[in-house]
Amino acid sequence: MRAAVVTAFGGPEAVEIVETDVPEPAARQIRIKVAAAALNPVDAGVRAGVFGGAGKRLGLGWDVAGTVDAVGVATGWTVGDEVVALVYGTAKSLGTHADHVIVDADAVAKAPASVDAVHAATLPLNALTAAQALDLLALEPGRSLLVTGAAGAVGGYAVQLAAHRGLAVTGVARAADEELVRSLGATRFAAGAVAPGSVDGVLDAAILGAAALEWVRDGGVFTGVIPHAHPASVRGVRTGSVEVAADGARLAELVALVDAGVLTPRVAETFALDGAVKAHARLAEGGLRGRVVLVP
Known part of the structure; x- marks a missing residue:
């Protein structure tokens, strides 16, 4: 072969x-x-x-x-x-x-x-990464989440999954991607700077690191997508990064969300x-x- x-x-x-x-x-x-x-x-x-x-x-x-x-x-x-x-x-x-x-x-x-x-x-890789990163964030419905790289493969799935969980999602991407990112479920969009300390959590799919950490409120949460490469904690923000794990049962749940029209x-x-x-x-x-x- x-x-x-x-x-x-x-x-x-x-x-x-x-x-x-x-x-x-x-x-x-x-x-x-x-x-x-x-x-x-x-x-x-x-x-x-x-x-x-x-x-x-x-x-x-x-x-x-x-x-x-x-x-x-x-x-x-x-x-x-x-x-x-x-x-x-x-x-x-x-x-x-x-x-x-x-x-x-x-x-x-x-x-x-x-x-x-x-x-x-x-x-498999992209949706599992997004889902497992959201698990690490552990934000309750109604909380605010900012997703960097929101038009990308991991970021797009993260926006859809977060919106499905009842989070208020801000998507960060290029200006030309605003319509796409909003169609995935983001209620807010940013193509540039975001107000410091304005969201409960960040899922950093674009690997912005410390710059994106500044957008999290004191005591909030930050998760990156490169294992062990997240910025150090500041202002009481809990920081971490996801290392994707193969999980057939979880993948089956994501497949069901595709068939339900939740994931695209x-x-x-x-x-x-x-x-x-x-x-x-x-x-x-x-x-x-x-x-x-x-x-x-």
Whole structure:
């Protein structure tokens, strides 16, 4: 089978498509025939060596939508099931940017019925990150939340989930994205400076750090999306960052929200797996409103 990997760090041209054996699932694992797999900034980080692993073959891809085509024992899944999953890890030898991928059975959920595999593939990493970040914030309904990067993949899901939870959401993004961000559920919008201390919490999907921390009221809460990279606490603000965890049960809840129309998967462009270098180059250009998705 084919798989996108890196064996030496660099720019988009460092991505290689290699031929490798089709993997076999062990106990409590399934194999998915990949229908679509999103390309995320973390993949660019792996490619560039941000997470280390020099001298190893590193597989790319965390999100997958596809069909179960082999199962180990004690999985609860059946060949032919349409599924989505998160394959966690920056140092795996094979990721989801491949023809097949092995996934732990408890990281898997049934695929949404209301969208195709390409759109479903944008859900696992980005929506789980948004949901788990909101869990860390632990804001009660009626409280105010500011989401930076509100037009992006994580930020967009965060706006929708926060609004669904009854939070009063301010979205921060480029001025041209105001209509989009409001359509996701933000009741307020900002394209620039925000009044200091004006919100109960910040979900910093744009990785603004200390600048966004200033917008939180004394004693409020701040959560970033880069593990262990959040700013230090000031003025009694509780600060932290989410490290996304694979969670099939939680992913199933998010799938249900897609089918209920609460969450809106967004696809910017699609590329064939053999065009992974071009896909990475497009990601590097920026300005995407939705995810780039690879289709084997």
